[in-house]
Amino acid sequence: MRRVAVTVGSAVLVLAVLVGAWELYRWIWISTGWTWPFLVDDTSMPHVHTIVEALFKQPTAGVGDILIVQLFHASLFTAKEAAVGFVLGASLGFALGVVMSQWRIMQRGLLPYVVASQTVPILAVAPIVVVYLGSLHVAAWFSVSVIAAYLTFFPVAINTLRGLLSTDRRAVELMRAFAAGRWTILWKLRVPAALPYIFAALKISATACIVGAIIGEAPSSIQDGLGGYIVNFNQYYTLNPQNLWATNLIAALVGISFFLLVVLAEKLVVRRAPEYVA
């Protein structure tokens, strides 16, 4: 109970400091007229209270729900795309990690392409995925999930490989003494021992898949998700900068929720690894 209080308390404190820093920076730059590194005014840095107020107004006067309600629905839509992408990407990444760890030749052959895949900008890949999957009559949101998976699989593949290859040498010897074969050693020893590595990657991927989903929505012309709102508010930034900031805030909250879900899963799984992974 006390630990929870300390955690919540420190989170609130950090948030207060960040808001304070934002407002202090604004105040100093505006009152001194500094323009380095950029001009500070109500367009580049709206007041925090303006951003929060925007959440409770209709983005277009007289039309539809207030912004926070609209963004809530958009978040659910994007979260679904991201979650499917996360599961796809994490599974692919884990499978690649296992394959590369078990056959050196696969590691030599596959690893360069795995790395190269991430040097291609996602903005260049996204339209290709949308067009290709669209021609197969796959739902548009699923194309977005595939794009999210593209950002998700990489950290998982790299860390799974690393984790599976860092098994304690003596533990492997022990398994061999029990006449364990390669696959028994993999499932009973290497995978459970690699779980901390894999979860470190899943935490990175949890936030990356949200970014992937938001970016993927743009070339798919999907209006229902956070990506659609971001593209839209971007066009009207000079008029209503607070709407874009408010959307960013909500997108960040979705990312944080995903991250916390992975942390929770880690707490449950790593303590009771054999039942879950064997």
Add this chain to the structure above:
Amino acid sequence: MSVQPNVGKSVVEIQGLTKRFERGDVVALQDIDLAIEPGEFISLIGPSGCGKSTLLRIIGDLIEPTSGTVTVNGKPAPRARADHDYGIVFQDSVLFDWRTVAKNVSLPLEMLGWERARRKARVDEMLALVELQGFGDHHPWQLSGGMQMRVAIARALALEPALLLMDEPFGALDEMTRERLNMELLGIWDASKSTVVFVTHSIAEAVFLSTRTVVMSARPGRIANVIEIDLPYPRTSSTREDPHYFELVTRVREALHLGSDLDAVAP
């Protein structure tokens, strides 16, 4: 408790064993001949680099010899490993952190596909043997170093192997814990009727535990001497004050020094 009788054929039989490591062209072991009888407690002692741990791993078929033959229970070493004829304990307990104590002990049983009830019965029996009843649901990190080592011994004995291989199992423990575990190990050895091969660099430990102490010398690793430890069992703390115990400690020490002197003289 008495010295366990030598009956039947050897548990371990090593003939003309040589191990050369390709890298650096090092001769780790040269012309090793050794027969270990059922119920014996054999210590391998020698300076670092004498190949005692390598010899233990060759008996366990974890390393292949360059030449010579090794049989365990009358079978070639690889066959014996496949048949789970031995259990092994390393210097670190090598317990799996993600498993409870009971699940660590049941690991070899799971691998043989034992059903749950049978596993549980054997695990309980093993935990009783190493006096860790009630600790089955603990995780390894909740135990002291000495207790972790007892879990490792229980795991090694779970399949009731004829042979227990131990590679400096108490080397990382403090002297008090070590002496207590030495005593407990003799109890376990007597109760389990197994044969033990025990690698150590402690003369006192080797003499206190063994029926025979094999003294090795380094570069190349050879058997310099085999000393019968004719102290009666059960051995207790008063054994360590027995004048004959001191004589034997002195003999092992001299054999060790003689081994290293030979080494110094040899080209």
